[in-house]
Amino acid sequence: MNTSKDYDVIIIGGGATGAGTARDCAMRGLSVLLVERHDLATGATGRNHGLLHSGARYAVTDHESASECIQENMILRRIASHCVEENDGLFITLPDDDIAFQSLFIDSCQKAGINAQAIDPDYARLIEPSVNPELIGAVKVPDGSVDPFRLALSNVLDAKIHNADLLTHHEVTGIIRKGDRVTGVELYDHQTRAKVSYHGKIVVNAAGIWGQHLAGLAGVTVNMFPAKGSLLIFGHRVNTMILNRCRKPANADILVPGDTICLIGTTSERIPYDEIDNMYVSTEDVDVLIREGMKLAPSLATTRVLRAYAGVRPLVAADDDPNGRNISRGIVLLDHQERDGLSGFITITGGKLMTYRLMAEWATDLVCRKLAVEKQCETADNPLPGSEKNDFSVKSATRKIYSGSRVVQMSAQDRHGTLASNIASSDMMDDAMVCECEGVSIGEVNYAIKELHVANLIDLRRRTRVGMGTCQGELCACRAAGLLGEALEETVQAKDDLANFLQERWKGMYPIAWGETLIESQFTSWIYEGIYGLKPENN
Amino acid sequence: MKKDTFEPYNISDNDFEQCVKCTICTVYCPVVLVNPDYPGPKQAGPDGERLRLKNPDYFDEEALKLCLNCKRCEVACPSGVKIGDVIQAARIKYGTKRPTLRDAIMANTDLVGTMASAFAPIVNTTVALKPVRQIMDKVLKIDHHRIFPKYSGEKFETWYRKHAAAKQDGFKKCVSYFHGCYVNYNFPQLGKDLIKIMNAAGYGVKLLEKEKCCGVALISNGLVKQAARQARHNVRALQKSIVENGHPVVSTSSTCTFTIRDEYPHLLGVNNEDVREQTELATRFLFRLIDGEKLQLVFKKNYSARVAYHTPCHMEKLGWSIYSTSLLQMIPGLELMQLDSQCCGIAGTYGFKKENYETAQGVGQPLFTQIEEADVDCIATDCETCKWQIEMSTTAKVKNPVAILADALDIEATQALWQQQ
Ligand SMILES: Cc1cc2nc3c(=O)[nH]c(=O)nc-3n(C[C@H](O)[C@H](O)[C@H](O)COP(=O)(O)OP(=O)(O)OC[C@H]3O[C@@H](n4cnc5c(N)ncnc54)[C@H](O)[C@@H]3O)c2cc1C
Ligand code: SF4
Ligand code: SF4
Numbered sequence: 001m002n003t004s005k006d007y008d009v010i011i012i013g014g015g016a017t018g019a020g021t022a023r024d025c026a027m028r029g030l031s032v033l034l035v036e037r038h039d040l041a042t043g044a045t046g047r048n049h050g051l052l053h054s055g056a057r058y059a060v061t062d063h064e065s066a067s068e069c070i071q072e073n074m075i076l077r078r079i080a081s082h083c084v085e086e087n088d089g090l091f092i093t094l095p096d097d098d099i100a101f102q103s104l105f106i107d108s109c110q111k112a113g114i115n116a117q118a119i120d121p122d123y124a125r126l127i128e129p130s131v132n133p134e135l136i137g138a139v140k141v142p143d144g145s146v147d148p149f150r151l152a153l154s155n156v157l158d159a160k161i162h163n164a165d166l167l168t169h170h171e172v173t174g175i176i177r178k179g180d181r182v183t184g185v186e187l188y189d190h191q192t193r194a195k196v197s198y199h200g201k202i203v204v205n206a207a208g209i210w211g212q213h214l215a216g217l218a219g220v221t222v223n224m225f226p227a228k229g230s231l232l233i234f235g236h237r238v239n240t241m242i243l244n245r246c247r248k249p250a251n252a253d254i255l256v257p258g259d260t261i262c263l264i265g266t267t268s269e270r271i272p273y274d275e276i277d278n279m280y281v282s283t284e285d286v287d288v289l290i291r292e293g294m295k296l297a298p299s300l301a302t303t304r305v306l307r308a309y310a311g312v313r314p315l316v317a318a319d320d321d322p323n324g325r326n327i328s329r330g331i332v333l334l335d336h337q338e339r340d341g342l343s344g345f346i347t348i349t350g351g352k353l354m355t356y357r358l359m360a361e362w363a364t365d366l367v368c369r370k371l372a373v374e375k376q377c378e379t380a381d382n383p384l385p386g387s388e389k390n391d392f393s394v395k396s397a398t399r400k401i402y403s404g405s406r407v408v409q410m411s412a413q414d415r416h417g418t419l420a421s422n423i424a425s426s427d428m429m430d431d432a433m434v435c436e437c438e439g440v441s442i443g444e445v446n447y448a449i450k451e452l453h454v455a456n457l458i459d460l461r462r463r464t465r466v467g468m469g470t471c472q473g474e475l476c477a478c479r480a481a482g483l484l485g486e487a488l489e490e491t492v493q494a495k496d497d498l499a500n501f502l503q504e505r506w507k508g509m510y511p512i513a514w515g516e517t518l519i520e521s522q523f524t525s526w527i528y529e530g531i532y533g534l535k536p537e538n539n
Numbered sequence: 540m541k542k543d544t545f546e547p548y549n550i551s552d553n554d555f556e557q558c559v560k561c562t563i564c565t566v567y568c569p570v571v572l573v574n575p576d577y578p579g580p581k582q583a584g585p586d587g588e589r590l591r592l593k594n595p596d597y598f599d600e601e602a603l604k605l606c607l608n609c610k611r612c613e614v615a616c617p618s619g620v621k622i623g624d625v626i627q628a629a630r631i632k633y634g635t636k637r638p639t640l641r642d643a644i645m646a647n648t649d650l651v652g653t654m655a656s657a658f659a660p661i662v663n664t665t666v667a668l669k670p671v672r673q674i675m676d677k678v679l680k681i682d683h684h685r686i687f688p689k690y691s692g693e694k695f696e697t698w699y700r701k702h703a704a705a706k707q708d709g710f711k712k713c714v715s716y717f718h719g720c721y722v723n724y725n726f727p728q729l730g731k732d733l734i735k736i737m738n739a740a741g742y743g744v745k746l747l748e749k750e751k752c753c754g755v756a757l758i759s760n761g762l763v764k765q766a767a768r769q770a771r772h773n774v775r776a777l778q779k780s781i782v783e784n785g786h787p788v789v790s791t792s793s794t795c796t797f798t799i800r801d802e803y804p805h806l807l808g809v810n811n812e813d814v815r816e817q818t819e820l821a822t823r824f825l826f827r828l829i830d831g832e833k834l835q836l837v838f839k840k841n842y843s844a845r846v847a848y849h850t851p852c853h854m855e856k857l858g859w860s861i862y863s864t865s866l867l868q869m870i871p872g873l874e875l876m877q878l879d880s881q882c883c884g885i886a887g888t889y890g891f892k893k894e895n896y897e898t899a900q901g902v903g904q905p906l907f908t909q910i911e912e913a914d915v916d917c918i919a920t921d922c923e924t925c926k927w928q929i930e931m932s933t934t935a936k937v938k939n940p941v942a943i944l945a946d947a948l949d950i951e952a953t954q955a956l957w958q959q960q
Contacts, residue, residue: 236589304556471560520559
C-alpha cells in the first residue's frame with residue numbers, strides 16, 4: 001500500500017462504527033483508509049448481544065435512543081437483510097413484576113414510533129413455546145437479531161467496492177500532529193512487526209472504548225465510562241422470538257436467538273479503564289445469567305452452555321463530569337477543532353451497534369463539511385453487498401443437490417447472502433464440510449481466505465462461523481488450519497495459529513466448563529495434544 | 540415437565556446436546572458405508588437438529604429417509620445420544636410428504652394381511668409370478684427382486700380360537716402372547732411353537748384383547764397418527780393383561796417388542812411406563828425363569844444341529860441377543876456360532892422399496908458373505924424381516940430361536956418335572 005498517499009480520511013477502528021464510516025465516506029467519493037489493530041469486529045462489535053433493538057427497551061427511560069433505534073431498525077431490515085433476522089420480540093410480565101408497568105411501556109413505545117402490541121399470554125405461549133409459561137402479560141415488538149460480524153464485514157466490503165483501503169492487524173501507536181493539526185497516524189504492523197505511517201486530511205477516532213486512549217495520543221481528553229457486560233451462549237436455539245422482561249432494564253433479562261445459538265445477557269458492571277483489555281467472566285456473572293435466564297425460558301436450565309464472554313460498552317462520560325456519573329447512552333460526535341482547538345481530528349463513539357449507520361452518517365457529514373464535499377448520504381438507501389434483492393435461493397435451485405451440500409449451501413447463503421454465489425460448489429470436494437456443526441464447506445473457507453481479509457484462523461471464524469458450533473473447533477480447527485496453511489503457504493506458523501485458535505476457544509469455555517462442555521474440551525485436548533502432538537509452547 | 544433447577548448435564552430432547560462430536564456413530568452406521576448420499580447419524584442427527592431448530596428448512600427429507608432406524612448408532616454412541624430417535628422424530632416433526640400408495644399399503648400390515656390371508660393361495664401365486672413382480676416394481680416401486688413373504692391360509696388368531704384357547708385355562712400361571720402380524724398372517728407355526736413351549740413349561744398362553752399391529756411400519760412410512768392410535772390401543776390391551784390380570788406379555792418378534800417398549804414413548808409420545816418392564820421377548824422370559832431356577836427344560840436326546848445366530852439391529856439395541864443365544868446353547872447337540880453383529884439391510888419395509896434396493900443389499904452384503912461361508916444347518920434370528928432378507932439373499936434357511944427350541948424340546952419330560960410337584 002502507498003504510504004506517501006495523502007488520504008482524505010483515515011478511520012481508526014474496525015468495529016461497526018468505523019466500518020460504517022469507511023463505507024459512508026467512500027460512497028461520498030472520499031479516499032479512505034480504515035485501520036484496525038486486530039481484526040474486524042474484535043471490539044464491542046464482536047462482543048455484544050446481537051439484538052436489533054426496536055427501541056422498546058429504552059422507550060420508558062430514553063425517548064431519543066428509542067426513536068433512533070426504531071428508525072435504524074427499519075433501515076437495517078432493508079439494507080442489511082442477510083445480517084438481520086426479523087424475528088420480533090416479546091416483553092413479558094412475570095408474576096413478580098408489576099403489570100402496571102405494561103401500559104406505561106406501551107405508551108412510551110408508541111410515542112417513539114414503535115409498534116408495541118399487548119397480546120394474550122396464551123397467544124404468547126403459542127407463538128413462542130419456550131417462554132416461561134407463568135407469564136401474566138406479553139407485549140409484541142419489532143425486535144430482531146443482527147449478526148455483528150456480517151454487518152461489519154459487509155460495510156467494509158462495500159467501502160472497498162468504493163475504493164477504500166483496509167489495514168487489519170495494524171495498531172495506531174501515535175497520532176501525527178503538525179502544530180494544532182492532525183495529519184496522520186503511526187501504525188505498528190502486528191504481522192510483520194514493522195512501523196509505518198500514513199497521512200490524511202482528517203483522522204476519525206472510531207475506536208470505541210479505546211477512543212479515550214487514542215484521544216490521549218492526539219493530546220486531547222475524552223472520558224469513557226467502561227461498563228462491562230457478560231453473556232452466555234447456549235448450544236442451540238431454544239427461542240425464535242427475542243424474550244425481554246417488561247420492567248425497568250436489569251441484569252440478564254434478554255434472550256436473543258442468533259444463527260444456530262441463543263444468548264442470554266447481560267450483566268453490567270463499571271470497570272476501571274485499565275481493565276478494558278482483560279475480559280473475563282466471573283462465577284457470579286454465570287450464576288446471575290443462568291438464574292435470571294431461566295425465568296425467561298425455563299428450558300435454559302437443561303440446555304448446554306457453550307461459552308461465556310464479556311464486552312465493554314463504549315459509553316461516554318459527559319465533559320463536565322469526569323467521575324462518569326452523568327453518562328450518555330446516546331451517540332457522541334466530537335469535533336476536536338471546536339472543542340479542543342485541534343483540527344483534522346474527530347471522535348465518533350457511544351451509541352449502539354444498532355445505530356452504527358446513523359453514527360457513521362453524522363461523522364461523515366462532519367468530515368464532508370470540513371472537506372467541503374457536498375454529496376449526500378446514501379447508506380440508508382443502498383443495500384449492503386450480500387443483501388441485494390435476488391431470486392437466488394437453494395430451494396429454487398434446480399440442479400441436483402446431494403444431501404451433504406444442501407446444508408452447506410443453505411448455511412453459506414445465511415452467512416453471505418447473495419455473495420454466496422461466489423463460493424465454489426462444483427464438486428464434492430468443494431462441498432465437503434470443514435465445520436460440521438455450522439455447515440462450512442471447503443469452498444466457503446477458500447472464498448473467505450481469498451476475498452474476506454483472513455490472516456489467521458480466528459479471523460476465519462468471524463467470517464464463516466468455523467469453530468463456533470457445539471464442538472468449538474474439535475473437528476474443524478485442524479481441517480481449517482490445513483486449508484489456511486496451504487493458502488498462505490505458511491505451514492510453520494500454522495501450528496502456532498492452531499494453538500492460538502484452540503486457546504481462544506478454551507477461554508470462552510473455561511467459565512462454564514462443566515458437563516458436556518468439559519468433556520468436549522477434554523476430548524479436544526486429547527485429539528490435539530495426544531494425536532497431533534500440539535504442545536503448550538506452540539501458544 | 541417443569542424444571543426450576545439448573546442441570547449441569549443437559550437433558551435436551553433425545554439428549555442431542557450430549558453429543559461430543561466423536562463421530563463414532565457414523566463409523567457404525569451401515570448406510571454410510573454403502574450410500575454416499577446419506578450424511579450419517581452425526582450430521583443427520585444431533586448436528587442436523589441444531590440447524591433444524593434454527594430454520595426448519597434445513598430438514599432434508601430425501602436424506603433422512605435413507606436412515607434404516609436400525610439404532611446401531613445409538614448402541615455405539617458413548618454419550619447416550621438417541622441419534623436414531625432424533626432422526627425419526629425429525630421426520631415426524633418436519634416431514635411434509637404424504638406417504639405414497641405403496642408406502643401406505645406396506646405400512647398397513649394388518650389390513651393387507653387380513654385381505655391376503657383370505658385369498659392366500661391366489662395372492663401367493665400371483666405375488667410370486669414374475670410379471671406381477673415386474674408390475675409391482677413399475678407401479679408400486681416395490682423392487683422386483685423381492686420375494687414376498689407367503690401368506691398363510693388360516694390366521695394364527697383363528698387357529699388359536701379353534702384349537703388352543705380352551706386348553707389355556709387349565710394352567711395356574713399365564714402369559715399373554717403378542718404374536719404380531721408376521722405370526723398372524725404369514726407364519727402361524729411360530730405361534731404354535733411358542734404355545735407348545737410355554738404349555739410344556741407350565742404356562743397358559745392367552746391372546747391380548749384385539750391386538751393391533753405394533754405400528755413399526757406405520758412409523759417408518761410416516762403414518763404417525765395412525766401408529767399412535769394403534770399404540771394407545773395396544774397399551775390399553777397390555778395394561779389389561781399385565782396390570783389387571785397379572786399376565787406378563789411375551790413376544791417372538793424383536794421388532795414388535797422394541798417398538799412397544801421404546802418407540803411408543805420416544806417417538807409416539809405414548810406412555811407405557813406401567814407395562815414396559817413386563818413386555819418382553821419370550822426367549823428372555825424363559826431364560827430368566829431358568830436362570831432363577833424356577834424352570835427346567837428337558838431336551839431330546841438325539842437332537843443335533845449346527846446353528847449360527849444373527850443379531851438383528853433391534854436386539855443389538857435392546858442388548859438381548861444374549862438371552863436367545865444362551866437358551867440355544869442349553870440344547871445339548873446344538874452347536875452355536877455367533878455371526879458378526881451387522882445389519883441385514885432390510886429394516887422392515889425399507890428394503891422392499893425400489894429406491895432402497897441397492898442400499899439394502901449393499902448393507903447386508905458382508906453378512907450374506909459370512910453366512911454363505913459358515914458351514915451350518917440353519918441361521919437363528921429373532922426378527923422376521925431379517926429372516927426374509929437372509930432367505931432371499933442367501934441359500935440359508937432361517938429359524939426363530941423359539942422354533943428351534945420347540946423342535947429340540949422333550950415336551951413330556953419337561954412337563955413331567957413340574958407336574959410331579
Ligand atoms: C455486553 C454488550 C452487549 C451489547 N448489546 C448490544 C445489542 O444487543 N445491540 C446493540 O445495538 N448494541 C449492543 N451493545 C453496544 C455495541 O456493541 C457497541 O455500541 C458497538 O459495537 C460499538 O461499536 P464501535 O465500532 O463503536 O466500537 P468497537 O466495536 O469497540 O470498535 C472499536 C475498534 O477499534 C479498535 N481499536 C482500538 N484501539 C485501536 C488502535 N490503537 N488502533 C487501531 N484500532 C484500534 C478495536 O480493536 C475495535 O475493533 C452491547 C455492548 C456490550 C458490551
Ligand atoms: S439408525 Fe441405523 S441407519 Fe439410521 S443413522 Fe443410525 S446407524 Fe445409520
Ligand atoms: S457417537 Fe454420539 S457423541 Fe459421538 S458423534 Fe455420534 S452422537 Fe455424537
